[in-house]
Amino acid sequence: MTDTGTPAESRPAPVTLRMIAEQVGVSVSTVSRVLNAGDAEALRWASAQTVARIREYAAARAYRPNPHAASLRTSRSSLIGVLVPRLQDFVLATVYEGIDEAATENGFSTFVTNSLDDPASRAVRTEMMLQRRVEGMIFGDARDDDALLADLAARGVPFVLVSRRSADHASVTCDDLLGGTLVGRRLLEAGRRDLAVLAGLPFASTAIERTRGAVRAFADAGLRVPKERIAWGPFDAAGGREAAEKLLATEPYPDAIFATNDFAAIGAMGVLRDRGLRVPDDISLIGYNDTPLAAELPIPLTTVHSPMHEMGRHGVNLLIDVLGGADPESVRLDPTLIVRESG
Amino acid sequence: MTDTGTPAESRPAPVTLRMIAEQVGVSVSTVSRVLNAGDAEALRWASAQTVARIREYAAARAYRPNPHAASLRTSRSSLIGVLVPRLQDFVLATVYEGIDEAATENGFSTFVTNSLDDPASRAVRTEMMLQRRVEGMIFGDARDDDALLADLAARGVPFVLVSRRSADHASVTCDDLLGGTLVGRRLLEAGRRDLAVLAGLPFASTAIERTRGAVRAFADAGLRVPKERIAWGPFDAAGGREAAEKLLATEPYPDAIFATNDFAAIGAMGVLRDRGLRVPDDISLIGYNDTPLAAELPIPLTTVHSPMHEMGRHGVNLLIDVLGGADPESVRLDPTLIVRESG
DNA sequence: CTGAAAGCGCTTACAG
DNA sequence: CTGAAAGCGCTTACAG
Known part of the structure; x- marks a missing residue:
């Protein structure tokens, strides 16, 4: 036996405009107008005393306009x-x-x-x-x-x-292009020359532009990122793992990985851990979105903050x-x- | 300039029951009944031919019943x-x-x-x-x-x-009590004797019962978990960090930490990392919920799977x-x- | 079997 | 200034 309150049948019927109108002794039109008006405007529709009585009664009985009725009437939902x-x-x-x-x-x-x-x-x-x-x-x-x-x-x-x-x-x-560019430049500054990207979903502008930004930054430094260094996949830990496994299937390994999502970066961390590769000593790793986890990870994650x-x-x-x-x-x-x- | 389609004014008015009724030449009652009925039942309300015409027209004009009207009428939303x-x-x-x-x-x-x-x-x-x-x-x-x-x-x-x-x-x-108990027993099996708990929010049954389960398992083994070893706080990385800092403020350190949430566990990981404490060598760490990250962390997290x-x-x-x-x-x-x- | 009618609770143009 | 009335789009008890 669990307690869920009185049975539905005993719930009081909701208060309507008409009930208020009857109690106060004015028309529903007036009640509607007063209740929908601000303090100043309300006085255009009724005496101060009537306005007060309508509002009091509405408050006392916890009147809540039926939004379905209003939507039906106004065709705004x-x-x-x-x-x-x-x-x-x-x-x-x-x-x-x-x-x-x-x-x-x-x-x-x-x-x-x-x-x-x-x-x-x-x-x-x-x-x-x-x-x-x-x-x-x-x-x-x-x-x-x-x-x-x-x-x-x-x-x-x-x-x-x-x-x-x-x-x-x-x-x-x-600005995902800029975000990707910041990542690319940072990696270059850190002396990295061989970039791989866990790019994310291939049909998402976020993935496309973050990747493009980083790749372009490398290109501007005269470093080409070949297609085999870019792996597309879901923006989550499992997707990051799978993509990282693809990128690390054959040597030589890249010296930097950019994951366009922090969770994908964590998936990549798992793969790097499994292969005994150290971050950042062997491979730099940068994520994206600055999730609250990023700072707490055993190896704190460099990432890009975005105002979500x-x-x-x-x-x-x-x-x-x-x-x-x-x-x-x-x-x-x-x-x-x-x-x-x-x- | 961005493209958001034709202006709102030019949107076609939604099809109504009445429009269908007029086109087909029956009453709205019939249209309503037919459209709300299954294949078999529909024939109780109209001839097979009429049923077919009503459905065809409704489909062709993409009729979608107005839920606000239906809710208003039936008082079911x-x-x-x-x-x-x-x-x-x-x-x-x-x-x-x-x-x-x-x-x-x-x-x-x-x-x-x-x-x-x-x-x-x-x-x-x-x-x-x-x-x-x-x-x-x-x-x-x-x-x-x-x-x-x-x-x-x-x-x-x-x-x-x-x-x-x-x-x-x-x-x-x-069953959070059971979940906590499983954690406590596991830690005991691993030879741990001094438990600390990142308990979670003190008013949440999940936090209370998971903590109680683990503490009770230790008690059953004759090991008391003093109050100072239990720190309450939010179920997230920041909350876990704060609670862990409190628990590790003074020595001797516990030899096991149970966080009632994986993210809180990750916050604790950050603190342990900062202090140079190794997991699990110095301190065992167990989380809760088996989030997808748990398996990918540099130190894979023991945790409790719950069917969320x-x-x-x-x-x-x-x-x-x-x-x-x-x-x-x-x-x-x-x-x-x-x-x-x-x- | 089928239609006309009432009515859900609002808003608002229209009269007075 | 205020009320009576229409009507939004449905569903369904009631007549025929």
């Missing part, structure tokens, strides 16, 4: 749909926290769900959100060549991208601009290199 | 509210993934938000969910002595708990039972010790 690759991923979870926070501040609620970067799943999930009448979408899982986004744009569905960008859709990103929470907050603001009909200006935030011991 | 301490936490993010998955399978959508384990914030967030007319709540942030839950139970709000339990409210948990995703899925099923008026049976799942190198 105050709902935002959010698609992320995976909430288990610290990076996207943090971006979502920023989204949820800013959404709440602006009177919106959010639906989030995982797409697992699967195109079919993305389409299905997006349709479910649209069915729920979200006013707009925020995508954290945009792809390089994104048919879904093209379709939504054609249909006039308002949306913005966070974290990853795609085509010329409105987006809030961190802020990206989420900006995403909401950008979406609100789009909903307001403004011509949206994409936002690109700055990354910071955090040097520790690993590279 | 198909919405579940979920409160977690923090989505950044891998453990709760994974539990939520299970919730979202099972909710979707059962025709529900979920709202999630962080409570940060703050009582005031929890109350506010819960009221917002209730205002949105969720049918029930799932709490991942229950407390030892939980006034909010008592209040909700008294008000007849349907809810269940996941991960943490409290009083006799319906819950889905992992499954806990979330069970939580939804339990809530559905409660909504159905059934007397809910709390679920307790089994943990598994995963022995690696750290302890």
Whole structure:
């Protein structure tokens, strides 16, 4: 036997506008107007005394407007749909926290769900959100060549991208090309000449640009990074492990590894440990995102800090601009290199 | 200039039941009945031909019932509210993934938000969910002595708990007492005699029971764990670091540390590293939850596997039972010790 | 079997 | 300034 309170049948029916109107002795119109107005404006709709009585009664009975009724009437739902690759991923979870926070501040609620970067799943999930009448979408899982986004744009569905960008859709990103460049330069300064990259997912702008930045920095120093030194794969520990195993399958080994994600870097650490390779003595290792773990690892991880929470907050603001009909200006935030011991 | 598709004004108005009814030449009642019925049942409401025409038209125009209208009418929202301490936490993010998955399978959508384990914030967030007319709540942030839950139970709000339990409210948990016991026994087998615990949040059943299990195992072996060997604090790397610093402030050092969370264990690793203490030679270290990182760390982490995703899925099923008026049976799942190198 | 009608709880243009 | 009324898009008890 567990206690879950009184049975559903005994729950009091929610208070409605009509109940308040009857009690106070005014029309529902007046109650609606007063309750939706600020202090000053309310007096345009009723006497100070009536305003006070309406508010008192509403407060006493804990009146909560039925949002479904309001949505039906106004066809505004105050709902935002959010698609992320995976909430288990610290990076996207943090971006979502920023989204949820800013959404709440602006009177919106959010639906989030995982797409697992699967195109079919993305389409299905997006349709479910649209069915729920979200006013707009925020995508954290945009792809390089994104048919879904093209379709939504054609249909006039308002949306913005966070974290990853795609085509010329409105987006809030961190400057990943710069982030990659900072990593490349740092490694060069540390005397490294033979770079390998755990690049991340090949269809994600984050992966593509971080990789390009680092490779270009080496090229600028006259050092070519051959294709065999770049391994694509998921942004997590298992993905990092697999990619690292590929890169270290044959000698000579690289003298530096750049993982475009801290968790992938940790996966690589596991592989280096297994082979008895020391970090950074044998191989430098740099991650990306500056997760809270980075500083605590037995070998503290050099990484790139990116403003994940802020990206989420900006995403909401950008979406609100789009909903307001403004011509949206994409936002690109700055990354910071955090040097520790690993590279 | 960014491309966000055609302006909102040009978006086609959504298809309604009435539009379909007019096109097909039947009443909205019939359309509603047919569209809500299965193949067999539909024939009770219209001829095979009419059924086919209604469905074709609905499919062709991508009809999506307006959920706000349906909710208003039926006073069922198909919405579940979920409160977690923090989505950044891998453990709760994974539990939520299970919730979202099972909710979707059962025709529900979920709202999630962080409570940060703050009582005031929890109350506010819960009221917002209730205002949105969720049918029930799932709490991942229950407390030892939980006034909010008592209040909700008294008000007849349907809810269940996941991960943490409290009083006799319906819950889905992992057997934390057993998990702690497994850790204690393992450490004893490894010859450890002086246990310290990074216990976690003092008001969380998970923290309390895992700690109790380990301490009791030592007691059963005739070894007392004094109060000074137990440090409470947040379930994350920073919390683990702080608690570990407290435990290692004075000598003699313990010969084993149990962190009730893998991330806290990683924070402790940082402290041990800083002091030149070797794991497990000087001090054994065991974590909890078997996060994907555990196996990849330079010193692979011994930990306890808990079925987080499954806990979330069970939580939804339990809530559905409660909504159905059934007397809910709390679920307790089994943990598994995963022995690696750290302890 | 099928349709007309009521009504869920709001908001807001329209009258007075 | 305030109220009566319409209507958002559904579902479903009630008539025929």
